[in-house]
Amino acid sequence: MPFLNIQEQRNKVEENIVENVEQVLQPRCFSDLDLPPEVLEKLSQSNFIELLPVQAAAIPPALEGKDLLIQAQTGSGKTLAYLLPLLTKLHRDRGSISFTSPYALILVPTRELAQQVTSVLSLVSLDVHPVALIGGVPIKEQRRELDQDARIIVGTPGRLLDCLRQRIISLKSCRFCVLDEVDEMFSMGFFEDVRAILARLPAKRQGLFVSATISPRVTMVAQSFLNKPENIFVDRAGKDMPPIKHYQCKVGSGATDKPEALCDLIETRRPRSCIIFCNTKSDTELVEVFLRRRGYDARRLNSDLSQKQREQIMDRIRSQDLRFLVATDIAARGLDIEQIELVINFALHEEPEMYVHRTGRTGRAGRCGMALSLVGPQDFLAFHKVSKTLEVNIQELPLPTDEEVSEARLAHLYELIKVNESALTARDLLVARKFIKEVFGVEDPEDETVEMVGKLQRSFVLQSLEAETSSLEEELASGAKQSTPRPSRGGRRKGGGGRSGGRSGRSRSRK
Known part of the structure; x- marks a missing residue:
């Protein structure tokens, strides 16, 4: 196919450029x-x-x-x-x-x-x-x-x-x-x-x-x-490893099977940066909700967002302040973001070319990237078409086990402790001592244990406050957008004036 020939030539040229640049700079x-x-x-x-x-x-x-x-x-x-x-x-x-x-x-x-x-x-x-x-x-x-x-x-x-x-x-x-x-x-x-x-x-x-x-x-x-x-x-011979590794995970047909599998994969693999591609706007909203409920700072990018909101999200992910971007193909057009570590297809597109465009967001400039597709019963035909049309070796990857997810969550706790390096207050330590005494019955716990519990509870409080603040800001921005006055339709109002008309107006303002 002409498409594949062009893509192969482009990959070969980019590989030669990377090799030449590295030979000069190193x-x-x-x-x-x-x-x-x-x-x-x-x-x-x-x-x-x-x-x-x-x-x-x-x-x-x-x-x-x-x-x-x-x-x-x-x-x-x-x-x-x-x-x-x-x-x-x-x-x-x-x-x-x-x-x-x-x-x-x-x-x-x-x-x-x-x-x-x-x-x-x-x-x-x-x-x-x-x-x-x-x-x-x-x-x-x-x-x-x-x-x-x-x-x-x-x-x-x-x-x-x-x-x-x-x-x-x-x-x-x-x-x-x-x-x-x-x-x-x-x-x-x-x-x-x-x-x-x-x-x-x-x-x-x-x-x-x-x-x-x-x-x-x-x-x-x-x-x-x-x-x-x-x-x-770098391998023994010093050659670059393949820039993108392709995987697929089989998931069930339940309504929450895909979102839960997605969250488990992210929790165990913990990518520094990730784009999750969806086929519909409703899927972007669903994925964003699931990830944020797990404590991950994810933001959706679809056609419902204003240009200002879109720019704010893009600035955050470019500055590595935002790790997870949930996007549709239309909203993601023209994105130029370096160092995307992982691309996830929440749902496969019916056109194989879109698979190339999506996964091409990772593995840039010789960096190693990873592309992962969640394949449910509804994705079988699209996956079959991609695997037959494109010369890509897509390996099957098992979903994380309960043991792997539990280890990942424990590692996340250690990360919270590492991030929260500000000095603990006397109140933090007092809360920690009371918690240890009431839950475990330990009257005189070791100082290291108290400090560890203090950091965890402080991280929990700060994370909760940050989530509430972020949600409030989004609600205020959404409310301001909805409260923008609309042009009058000739001054005619259905139902006449008085109380009936007033209720109708208030009802419309809530929608």
Whole structure:
């Protein structure tokens, strides 16, 4: 088909442009990076000259202080990709760092990897003596090492959590955190330990997650504990991964099956930005209501909105102040929004070309994107037409389980705590203590427990107030629009004057 040939040529041209631009902009050698002179000297002595693809892609944004989610295989050079920014940050802050407090934490799944990381770190650094907090080594010996230099800690989840609970170390002064081989840690059963460790980190710190595969669980934790992370996707050969991955989820035919499936998918995947496409205006209203009832700030974009309202919504999503946009195809025409992470087809369009236009909102400029379609019985014919007409591999994705949804909600609670970093008032702490006493019967709870409950209740109150304020503003705007006087129709009024006419007028003003 001519349409497909044009689309294929366009994709190929865009891919070549992206590759050429990245080749020009990305540094090629370690000497091209803004690293401390002593680190560059050690790299040269160890014969580290040229950057590997993951290092060229990850080190520059990490040096700028950005949080990163890096997908890279073992043996790709990922260790130096996070160690060099760490050493640079340590060098810049050396005047204000205490040797007795952890400045950086590197969390790894196994003892062997911890030892490997400490070896590489010692190889490229002169004055840093990392401490490996791993099992199989007496804690007394590790305490002595911490007394000498506790600035960089490389640890496994189990031993590190033991040290935190025994108050051997504290992460309050930690400014740099790395999770290496995150997927491996989770597959080994360290999910809860990792989350407990991350919850003890301060709000102001830089974070890097490194993983061979980016599973929904890895993405969920990254969104909870990283600050607007950039995604770096590099395989062993250094080639870009496919820009868009296409999935379809089968849903039931019930009236709420689709909205509930949509909310569960969003809750477990936690995209930073998402456009949800609907075929009708009524569907946009339905989806917006469901998402907002789940606590997500979603806004619909359809032909009922005024131009001013449309511009306000677009400004919010471009500035990343709004995460979820629910739109019809007509209202979404001409949208030019970068960094849309996920596109969801709430209902499939009958024309396959519209599938290309919709999903093309994500995966731009070489970024990895995801397109997900909810396929119910009423979408079967449209889905069959799309899959047969377009050369797109649409994989089936199972809906989230109850266990996955519960984990996502717990992660959301941690995110609320992270967002609410303002100092708790005495009243907040008093409410928390009373709540713990009345519900759990604990007379003297630990301060950390009181603080955690205090943050949760404060987040709940602030979120409720924000939702009420937003709803009130929308009601006022809608009321102002409806109260605009309409032109008179020749002065004739059905039903004559008096009380009957007055009631008729009031009745019309409410509609």
